[in-house]
Amino acid sequence: MREAITVKNLSYKYPDGTKALENVNMEVQEGERIVIVGPNGAGKTTFMLHLNGTLHGTEGQIEIFGKSVDKMKRAEIVKEVGMVFQDPDDQLFMPTLFDDIAFGPINLGLKEDEVRERVAKAISSLGLSGFEDRAPHHLSFGEKKKASLAAVMAMEPRILVLDEPTANLDPYSRTELIGILNDLNEREGITMVIATHDVNAIPELADRIYALNRTIIETGTPREIFSNGELLEHNKLDVPDVFKLFEVLRCFGFGCEKLPLSLDDAVSGITKVIETEGGHIHLHIHEHTHTEVRKWKDKYGHH
Amino acid sequence: MVNYPEIDRYSALDSPMHRFDPRAKIIAFLILIFAVVLLPDLKLAFIGFIGAVLFLIASKLPLRFALQHIKWVFLFVVPFIVIMPFTVDGTEIFSFYGLTMTYEGLEYGILVAVRAISAVILVLPMIATTRFDITIKALDRLKMPNMLVQMFMFTYRYIFVFVVEFQRTWRAMVARGFKLKTSLYALKTIGKALGMLFVRSYERGDRVYQALRSRGYTGSPRTLVEFQMHASDYIWAILIIGFAVSLYVIPFAGVS
Numbered sequence: 001m002r003e004a005i006t007v008k009n010l011s012y013k014y015p016d017g018t019k020a021l022e023n024v025n026m027e028v029q030e031g032e033r034i035v036i037v038g039p040n041g042a043g044k045t046t047f048m049l050h051l052n053g054t055l056h057g058t059e060g061q062i063e064i065f066g067k068s069v070d071k072m073k074r075a076e077i078v079k080e081v082g083m084v085f086q087d088p089d090d091q092l093f094m095p096t097l098f099d100d101i102a103f104g105p106i107n108l109g110l111k112e113d114e115v116r117e118r119v120a121k122a123i124s125s126l127g128l129s130g131f132e133d134r135a136p137h138h139l140s141f142g143e144k145k146k147a148s149l150a151a152v153m154a155m156e157p158r159i160l161v162l163d164e165p166t167a168n169l170d171p172y173s174r175t176e177l178i179g180i181l182n183d184l185n186e187r188e189g190i191t192m193v194i195a196t197h198d199v200n201a202i203p204e205l206a207d208r209i210y211a212l213n214r215t216i217i218e219t220g221t222p223r224e225i226f227s228n229g230e231l232l233e234h235n236k237l238d239v240p241d242v243f244k245l246f247e248v249l250r251c252f253g254f255g256c257e258k259l260p261l262s263l264d265d266a267v268s269g270i271t272k273v274i275e276t277e278g279g280h281i282h283l284h285i286h287e288h289t290h291t292e293v294r295k296w297k298d299k300y301g302h303h
Numbered sequence: 304m305v306n307y308p309e310i311d312r313y314s315a316l317d318s319p320m321h322r323f324d325p326r327a328k329i330i331a332f333l334i335l336i337f338a339v340v341l342l343p344d345l346k347l348a349f350i351g352f353i354g355a356v357l358f359l360i361a362s363k364l365p366l367r368f369a370l371q372h373i374k375w376v377f378l379f380v381v382p383f384i385v386i387m388p389f390t391v392d393g394t395e396i397f398s399f400y401g402l403t404m405t406y407e408g409l410e411y412g413i414l415v416a417v418r419a420i421s422a423v424i425l426v427l428p429m430i431a432t433t434r435f436d437i438t439i440k441a442l443d444r445l446k447m448p449n450m451l452v453q454m455f456m457f458t459y460r461y462i463f464v465f466v467v468e469f470q471r472t473w474r475a476m477v478a479r480g481f482k483l484k485t486s487l488y489a490l491k492t493i494g495k496a497l498g499m500l501f502v503r504s505y506e507r508g509d510r511v512y513q514a515l516r517s518r519g520y521t522g523s524p525r526t527l528v529e530f531q532m533h534a535s536d537y538i539w540a541i542l543i544i545g546f547a548v549s550l551y552v553i554p555f556a557g558v559s
């Protein structure tokens with residue numbers, strides 16, 4: 001497996017003096033799905049803008065498939081790293097969806113029939129058929145989000161960078177988008193770097209998490225990160241609802257070995273417990289239950 | 304949803320003007336508009352006006368929609384009709400309190416009004432019968448400077464975002480009890496809100512540029528589009544340009 005992204009000692013200061021990034025290090029393997037978590041203002045967006053050379057670190061180095069971003073030509077980086085911005089209105093600027101999706105491929109210098117082919121493929125793979133002639137202001141937010149993903153996918157990048165892709169989406173569109181992203185990763189082996197606050201989406205989207213707050217605080221699998229109570233507390237990070245619920249169930253004596261991170265996990269976890277405990281689940285209230293529930297509440301600051 | 308002020312709301316109708324090739328349409332109507340605006344004579348201006356109305360009818364655009372747009376120009380030209388008769392020297396029609404209304408003034412005021420209204424009427428079959436993005440592409444194919452084409456494109460795209468943002472700000476202000484009054488306080492508040500809106504637009508501009516660059520933008524967005532001239536396009540173009548020319552030839556032919 002190859003290293004898709006290597007970030008070494010990256011620091012960045014905005015012109016007004018804000019130190020947004022300090023000594024950030026990251027390694028991403030080809031085909032990996034990386035989620036970056038961190039509170040507002042942690043520098044997630046700033047960091048991502050470095051990955052395609054939009055911003056250049058005041059210090060440090062970024063390599064994409066072994067090549068230094070600073071030495072790559074604009075056209076070269078753009079072909080490798082596709083960037084989906086948080087607000088689709090920032091990204092869709094052409095009068096129609098077709099033009100917008102065609103914009104990138106045209107800039108890559110592709111021939112007209114090839115451009116049309118790419119557009120058609122991106123439109124159908126994101127389920128946007130029939131919207132070709134629509135103006136962006138006549139699309140719903142969810143459609144705009146998919147459109148901006150289609151516009152980037154039409155450039156066929158090997159790395160996809162997404163800034164808070166599920167923010168502001170309704171539950172249906174959110175699930176749909178997560179499915180689309182995982183599909184792209186599975187079928188085309190696209191490497192993904194995703195910034196998100198959406199903790200419930202993380203178990204489904206992340207092979208590995210980087211916790212960022214100006215600098216990288218910790219990295220690990222979702223399970224490692226979500227089990228690290230101290231890390232979560234210090235950085236005001238949240239964990240998936242399912243995970244919390246099973247922590248509570250544990251206080252009531254539910255005996256699963258691994259706390260589930262997703263609903264699928266939960267189903268197989270419950271099934272396993274039922275099987276080992278002879279066909280049913282046993283919950284109880286003992287003296288210690290109340291103290292444990294109280295502890296649990298304190299942990300997440302619920303009062 | 305938001306009610307957008309869209310000039311191309313009825314571009315999906317079907318009429319000879321809708322089927323007219325956008326490039327030929329723009330050129331032909333631009334020539335006619337210039338011809339009408341420069342007409343020196345009231346009778347000719349009326350002929351131009353009648354022609355404009357006929358083209359509008361040919362475009363099948365709803366009358367209400369057309370009037371909406373014409374209304375604004377009308378408000379703009381009314382002062383000419385009122386003021387001109389009293390300020391241009393010439394044959395007196397009547398006078399009171401030292402104000403003299405002249406025949407020449409009246410004629411000139413009406414001339415200005417008729418020319419302006421005819422021009423606006425002609426803009427409708429020219430612009431409102433094509434999707435605006437196609438109009439922009441047509442301008443591009445007509446070799447309009449790329450910088451201007453881009454400006455049209457970005458304006459067209461972001462005016463809607465801007466409208467939505469303004470409405471959002473406005474609703475937030477009203478929701479907290481703001482009332483539009485002609486007080487210094489109200490004006491100051493609106494000033495500040497507009498200021499914020501401009502700052503936000505500026506920041507959005509930054510992000511849009513970043514997004515553009517992320518997709519390989521180097522300065523000239525290009526689009527794919529196919530225009531093709533058919534016989535009917537030539538016929539309409541000749542008809543419209545011919546009408547423009549005849550407005551200037553008629554006087555010499557001694558018709559009037």
Ligand SMILES: Nc1ncnc2c1ncn2[C@@H]1O[C@H](COP(=O)(O)OP(=O)(O)O)[C@@H](O)[C@H]1O
Pocket residue numbers: 014015016018019020038039040041042043044045046047
């Ligand atoms: N254009 C800018 N100029 C100055 N400071 C900025 C600018 N953009 C972001 N910042 C600051 O940099 C820090 C990181 O911001 P950002 O990368 O947007 O964080 P996140 O995406 O994690 O919310 C914040 O303190 C923010 O205020």
Ligand SMILES: [Mg+2]
Pocket residue numbers: 044045046163
């Ligand atoms: Mg951000």
